[in-house]
Amino acid sequence: MISCDEATTICDKNQYGEASAWDKFRLNFHLLLCKHCKAYSKQNLIITKMFGNYLDTTCDASKHLTSEEKKELEKNLNKKIN
C-alpha cells in the first residue's frame, strides 16, 4: 500500500501522461481508500487545466519593452555591430 506522498506523486506524473500502468493501478487503489488524495486528484486536474493555455494568456501589454529601453538596446547593439 503506497503512502499519500507516493500516491500524489503518481497523480502528478499522470498530469503529464507519464504514469505507468502499474503506477496508475497503485494510485487508483489508494484513491479508493483515501479521501484526501481523492480530493487532491480532482484539484490537480483543475490546476492542470489552468495551465492549458497559460502561454497564450500571458501575452499582455506589460510584456513589451518601452521605447527608451529599445533605444538603449539599439545603442548598445550598434556599438557591437561597428
Place this chain on the structure above:
Amino acid sequence: MSDTKKHTLYPNKWVVLYADYLFNYAATRVDNSDLAKDLVQETFFSGIKGKDNFRGQASERTWLISILKRKIIDHYRKINSAKGKKEVRVSFYPDGDRKGSWIEECVPQTWGNEAEKAIENDELKDTLDKCIHNLPEKYRMVFLLKTVQNYETEEICNELDISSSNLWVIIHRARVQLRKCMEENWFKN
C-alpha cells in the same frame, strides 16, 4: 537541384523587428523583466558575434529564438546548481510511522462545484501567477520548464543534470505547494 531561398541577417533591424517578441518570450519563461531584458540584449550580442555561423536555412527570428532558448536554459542551470536557500513547505510527514501521510493542517479542503468554471477568470490567472512566483526559484524554473514550456522529462534531466526521480520530486513539491496556495488564496472562499 532545388533553389531553396536562403535567409540573410539584418542586425540593424533586429531591435525594431524582434525585441518585443524576444522580450515577451523570455519574460514569460523567466518571470523577471530585468533578467528578460538582459537575456534579449545578450541574444542580440551573441547573434552579432555568431553571424558567420548562420547558415540561412532558418529565418532570422527562428535563429534568434534558438539563441535565446539556449540562454534561458543556461540560466536555469545556474539556478539549479545554486545552493537552495528557500525550500517548499512540507505537506507530508517526512519520517516516523506516519511517513508519507498528509500532515493534518495540510490536507486538501473541498473546492466546491464552481471550481472548474473559475478557470476562465482573469483574476484567477493573477492569483496563479502570484502562487507560481511564491515557489522557490529552483522549483519554479523546473515546474515552468515541464508544465508551461512542455520540455520532455529526458531533455530537462539532460540539461540540468538531474535524475528523473529527482525531477518528479521537484515537480511534486511544486504542485503540492501550488495547490495549497491556490486553495488559500482563491478556492477557499
